Structure formats: structure tokens, C-alpha cells
Amino acid sequence: MGDASVDVWVRDTALGAAPPEGGRDADRLDPLDPLDQHERDRWARLGDGPSARAYVKLHVLARSQIGRFLGRSPESLRFDRTCPDCGRQHGRPLLVDDPGLHLSLSRAGTVVALALTRSGPVGVDVEQVAGTQFEGFGQVALHARERGNGGAVGGGVATANATAWVRKEAALKALGVGLRVDPASFVTPREGVLAEVVPGLPWVSVVDVDAPTGCVAAVALASGSGPLEVRHH
Template sequence: MAEAVVDAWVLDTAASPAPARGSADAGALDDHERERLARLADGPSVRAYLELHLLARSQVGRLLRRPPGSLRFDRTCPDCGRQHGRPVLLDDPGLHLSLSRAGTVVALALTRSAPVGIDVDEVEGTRFEGFEEVALHPRERGEGAAGAEAQGRATTWVRKEAALKALGVGLLIEPASFVTPRPGVPSEVVPGLPRLVVVDIAAPVGHAAAVALLSADGPFEVRHH
């Protein structure tokens, strides 16, 4: 069996001199994306959201040889039915994607191997009282536990978030309800749901990022762009 491959992009939109990929014209977005964009208040968030979704559309369009603005996505949440769940490409459901945004840093994962999840977060974003109760399984808490220092806490969080995104359950499953998956080791993080593998990926300074892929076969290749 060929090794699973995930293409991943993690970039800081504040550091790029121009829109990262494709046209900056929001007309390439669909109605849902334009509505979300209009609700963002500050310039950096607007630019990050726009660049992330244009990046996703341009890369998917390149693979399918389709205009980015013609792509159709369904984001139905399995819990409430609203359009804020994992994006599914209606034009080609076998191409799996996942998006993440933390401040000005954005991340995208694409693969045909299996459902995928990507997450990026700011290290400073995990510095809050009660982090252990929100993010860590009881076995991970206490002195010397996973995520005890800032970078470790952020790494723990993105691994769990990526895993939940790959499973398509989002925060319907509490991050504190399962032990953080070990990188490269197939894990059943939620009983009865598929096993998955998580790997850490490079991120800008002050951030952590991870990718998760539904798989019972072990590590997979991540192609960084």
C-alpha cells in the first residue's frame, strides 16, 4: 500500500507582501464565506480569513482544473445543521481538506488519503487559568504533565484539535475527555470512531501546528508548501 500523503501550508499572512495565493477578490468566495468575512472587525483578521479561503480555493481548483470560484462546499454541522462544520467538497468528496486560523497565521491541509484535520494556534493563547481542566485528560494533569510549559501546552492543544477535526466531530467531544495522541502512533481517541495518526508540523515562531489523518497504518508523509 502506498504511503499516505498530506499537502500542508502554514503561513503568516502578516509577513507576506501580497495576498498569499490567487486573487484578493472576495468574489471568488461563496455566500457563506463572504458572510463570515463581513462579520470580521479588524483588518488583520479580514486579510487572514480571505487569504486562507482563497488559498484553499486556488489549490483545490488547481487539482481539479476548475475555476476557484466555481467550487462548492458543504459545511453542515452534525450537531446543529448550520454551515460551520468540516468542509466537504461537493465537486469531489474524495479530496479531503481542513483549514485553521490563529490571528494572522493560517493553515491548510489537502489529501486524497483519508479525512484530515489541521490546527494552528498561538502559544500565548494557551496561557489561561483552567487550561488543564479544559484541555487535559485527568491522567495528563499535575506537575510534569503534558503541556506543563507554554509551547508544550500549545502542542497538546493543536494535536487534540487536529484529531477532532479529522474525526469530523469538532468540539462535540471535549478535548479533556481523551489523552493527547502520541505523534506517529495510531490512536483511537474516541471509542467506536476510526483510529488516527497525528504529526506535528512546522509553524511560525510563537505558534504550534499539527495534522491528523484517519489511519491505522502509522506515520504519513506531510509535504510542506
């Protein structure tokens, strides 16, 4: 991984994801073997079904790829997930043994996304286009200047609105503030153009990412550097 570059994986976990005969994935522990207790507990709270399987596959994917980059076994990796607001372990994951390797995770239904980089804090977001089709979306997600213009970033309204959402959430993730900052308080960052999202914090560069049909995705890097190279896997 080089300067101002991000490696990104987007997968639809429903493809070839039939559950094992006889019950949940936990009844066959192999898929869970690399996961730590926190990840297993979170998986258990999700119950059965596609969302739970997507959670497992995303975290196994993350551990596998990070382990490959570092030459470490996936199960040996340790993460700190301390929430900056309450101190509980449900914040964004930070790699304890190599804090210079930044990561971000996202899920939308059965589709998952992972971003890894050494170029700076990173955020990735994936969303189903249908998930943004609700009354009041504009007030929740779009800046006043973007509402009613036929789509915040051009193209069809549905896809444009979903793209605006993933760009904004990816940027806020990269800045480490998440939805504590109102997405409607700033204009959607243009792709590949450095933007100030939150005054006083680093500028971000956002790039759209290839995603399965019916979904959109974006990745953001908070560094204030130049063009961002995204490598799709």
C-alpha cells in the first residue's frame, strides 16, 4: 500500500452463502474461528439470518486481509473499539498492534465493504439505494442547497441521493465523528476533490467505489493530501 492510496473490498455475502445444514453458522465453528469474543458476542446479538452471516463474513474478511498485509494470523489481531462518547467497546475498530494501518467496515443488508490504508484515517460506506427511499430523506441527509435539485450529485434521484449519503457517511467516518455531525449540515463532497466537511478538522477526499447492483459505496481519506488512489479487490 502506497501514499494516498486505499485498498477496498466490496462483497455480496449472499452469493453462495447458503447456511449449513442443521442450524446457524455457530453450529459449525469454522467461520467464527478467527473472531475474538467481542465479535462473537456481537454476532450472537444479531440473531440468525443474512445480516448475522454478513457480519461474520465481513469481520473474517477484515482479519484475513489485515493478517495478510502484516504477515500475522487472523486470530492474533487485537482491536480497540473504545467509543469516544461513552468509553464502551462499540466504536470504530483500531488495530492495537499496528495503529498506522487504518481500517473501516460497513454493511448494508448482505453487502459488506472493507477499506485498508496507511495513508491516514479512512472511512468506507455501502448502502442499498432502496434504503434511502423514504419520506423526509432530504431533511435528514441533504444540505438545504441540495434539496429539490433532482439529485444531490447528478443522475437519477434515487441513486444520486444514495450516493450523497455514502459519500457523507464515509467522510464522517474518516474524520472519526460519525453521525455525531449532522449530514445535512454540509454539502456532499465532490468525488476526488478535497473538501472541508467539519470546520477545524482535516479535509477529506472522497471516491465512489464499485458496488453490486442496487447498492452504492464510497471511501474517504482524511489527510489533506492530493489525489486518492483506490484499489478494488
